[in-house]
Amino acid sequence: MSDVDVVVFGSINEDVTVHLARMPEAGETVGGRTLQTGCGGKGANQAVAAARLGARTAMVGSVGTDPAGRRQLDALHDAGVDTTGVRLVGAATGTALALVDDDGENRIVVVPGANELAPTNGDLLRDAAVLICQLEVPVPAVAAVAAAASGFFALNAAPAMAVPSALLARCDLLVMNETERDALGAIAPSGYTAVTLGAAGALLLRDGREIARAAAPRVEVVDTIGAGDAFVAALAIALARGWDPRTALEAACLVGADAVQHPGARPPLHPLEHYRPSSD
Template sequence: MSIRLPAVTVVGSINIDIIATTDRLPTAGETIGDGVLHQQPGGKGANQAVAAARLGGSARMIGAVGDDASGRLMLASLSGAGVDATDVAVLHGDATGTALIVVDRDGENQIVVCPGANSRFSLEGVEFGPEETVLCQLEVGLPVVLEAARRSSGFFVLNAAPAMDLPADLLERCDLVIVNETEYELIPALAEAKLVAVTYGKDGSAMFEHGHRVAEAPASAVTVANTIGAGDAFCAALVLALRVGLSYARALAVANAVGADAVGDPSSQPALALLEEYVARTAGAGVAGR
């Protein structure tokens, strides 16, 4: 089966992830030795754009990096993954966004994000096509997200992470909001949103219309290597699955399968199969709802 996937434009953050892997996470004031350090491309926006491209979609990234070595590395990484990075701004005088991450042997993590260039870019000169699906997160300034919502006329998706209070007009514009269970609890206004997908980790995911649970799908069993990019891979997959016409329940199942592959990969931008393979893999999934 061959599926023609839509064009997705991601407006969001681009970071370099500096990761220390340890046996366990430190407590407050504690120093832990014997860590292993490495760095890799990251940022919720970049992760989602790369996931969309690796799933076989046409992905465009709108964001910013600094005029530094990390920025050049991020641009090369996006292009190498098949993402159109033409509209990624290079901001002189700003550092590329950086995430400092500690990951334990079970894949749990602690993260501190230094936004750098992510906090200063604008959408000046950027155009959105009428059929373009736009996916945003909240690791960039809220004014940029509001502007993207105002200027785009196609399917608009917000991954409301990290959680914060959201303006009513932004929620009204969203065709879909994606959050995890903690974010869903922290943003009470989501109970009135038209369509919200909520992830529950090992308990799968569900879809809500105006606060009513209308579909759900179980999670896939997997050995966890790294949870950092799993939610971003889920977001990209869910958007693509819904836009090709899959039902809510089936789209959730597909996105769960993609997320499972992502947590089994140590990278924040994991290797993924094409979306059509996940569609075939979940043909007999125990989903409920429409």
């Protein structure tokens, strides 16, 4: 086990994925090749990624009492994630509908369901050495959890939306893609801000100044859905462990590149040390 305890507060979804040759234009109908049902939610994906990277990991969130909820709990447990912080509620388990084309690009629609009732109190959240959140649960819930947390706090600002300045101020790490950065128009005032750039890699800022940039390795892209969540988990753990920021960013990009070579939202990963650049 790692010396870093990770708790992820966030969404747990049933994923419905359609694979197709290309994305439809507005008003256009195209044929799909396959339809798959699986496990997802940015929160749950990040929890599984953290566990696969070698961290002792717990999930806090909500699922319904429907069959989908049971499937999600079983999948988290099988991945080595502690699910004692997951609440069963009287609402349908969250669902994500994804389109994935032949280039590995995706379009996703999320119906939150039970995620809107995620619990915001408890020792797991307050005492976590590393707490990772996203925005697929209500922003006030994320803000409350962040305010009470005592450890390293990482926020993945996805999906793109406005967040309170107090929440940004609490971030030790704020992670966004370019679209989310444009929508949010902010940085973590006292911590790190990472911006993912797709095939161009990622950059890391501190106090609004770029301190590191890492290229994305050239790999065959199969599916990009799980890459961002794997990147977030890797970067949060590496920085919390005290890795040099450039080394942490390069390792997280390697994790993301590994993730896109596998289908699905929860790709197989190596322990984080495997991705540490050999030059470090």
